[in-house]
Amino acid sequence: IFYTDWAWTSFVVFSISQSTMLVVGAIYYMLFTGVPGTATYYATIMTIYTWVAKGAWFALGYPYDFVVVPVWIPSAMLLDLAYWATRRNKHAAILIGGVLVGMSLPLFNMINLLLVADPLEMAFKYPRPTLPPYMTPIEPQVGKFYNSPV
Secondary structure (H helix, E strand, O other): OEOOOOHHHHHHHHHHHHHHHHHHHHHHHHHHHOOOOHHHHHHHHHHHHHHHHHHHHHHOOOOHHHEOOOOOHHHHHHHHHHHHHOOOOHHHHHHHHHHHHHHHHHHHHHHHHHOOOOHHHHHHHOOOOOOOHHHOOOOOOOOOOOOOOO
16 A cells, blocks of 8 residues: 555555455455355445545555555455355355456456556655665765875
């Protein structure tokens, strides 16, 4: 969700983790309760939770785009649809629903992230308090030993 440092890495890691979160939680609940529509319920809760987190970071002085709310709900609706269509075969529900979520959630999030303000600009405008070692400035060494007797 914090998209200002490594855009592609963040996108891949969060796509995998969010897809897994949604599918495992919803399928687990649906298999043991048999209640369809659960993935959409989970997705709605996670979306609201992320809105709250977005508001908290905004209140701390970070830009509105600092936390990107993932697009869970359309993928969750596809998962619920797959579950409804494959009621008699739970393995098909997991396989087809998981594939639908795994393919659609990154697509929806990519579209979502394209609309966000330039992440690199945000990173420089709101730097982290401590720089990682690879970004620590090195003083120039030109002419340092010019007058040295050695």
